[in-house]
Amino acid sequence: MALEMYLDLFSQPCRSVYIFAKKNNISFDFMKVSLLEGEQYGEEFGKINMIRKAPAIRDGDFCLAESIAILKYLAEKYQTSDHWYPADLQKRARVNEYLSWQHMGIRMHGSKMFWLRLLIPKIMGVEVPKDKMDGALEDLEGSLKLIEEKFIGDKPFIAGEQISLADLVAIVEIMQPVGSGLDVFEGRLKLSAWRDRVQAEIGKELFDEAHQGILASQEMVKNMDSSKMQHGESPSGAGVIPIHDLAKFLRSPSSNSSVFFKGLCEQKVA
CATH class of the missing domain: 3.40.30.10 (Glutaredoxin)
Structure with a gap:
């Protein structure tokens, strides 16, 4: 089989x-x-x-x-x-360190930007308040800075001289907000150079094939029937969020947004 x-x-x-x-x-x-x-x-x-x-x-x-x-x-x-997953104890520990951090360290913030920029405006028919958008962008920028300064540092890849599972998991998460039209690589020379190395190791054809859907998200969401999205069914794989929860989020203080998106990211993707 x-x-x-x-x-x-x-x-x-x-x-x-x-x-x-x-x-x-x-x-x-x-x-x-x-x-x-x-x-x-x-x-x-x-x-x-x-x-x-x-x-x-x-x-x-x-x-x-x-x-x-x-x-x-x-x-x-x-x-x-x-x-990919080194036998060397310390290299494997570096891979595991990133894999342990990434779920709430970058996925939540990348997914949040995808929702705020594309899905919530489509579902609710309103723009997300500026304070929430600014707060989400600040959170994402903080995570990207950590990836650059802590996880990549002065190395070609997260675990050292060669690509690993950590780099693969990192790049797919970082590409998620790119799908919403946010160029997270602009002004980040180290992150951009790392992306180019990862893409080269994966192979441009395979990289583009895997990301063609998410990079076409803006056009796809624009053409969606919002009446069919009243439960927040998301092409980002972020789960199913009732419409009243989205309305509550838009009315809530900005400090509560991380709690909302923590629940969002813990739902239907793994």
């Missing part, structure tokens, strides 16, 4: 798994799960992952969820090149 991967490439974690498998010539059947259409709630997907998150894989009788667990499983099962 072929390895099955249940993916939606609008989701950052799904893109990391897809790119890793393709780059390492891991044969798999692509099982598309449209998070926008709510297919993660279907009976068949529930048999693969009862948590209702994407990505998920089925390898024979073995099912696995959570992108980080999947990436490590694939790296070890298929004995991919050591640089």
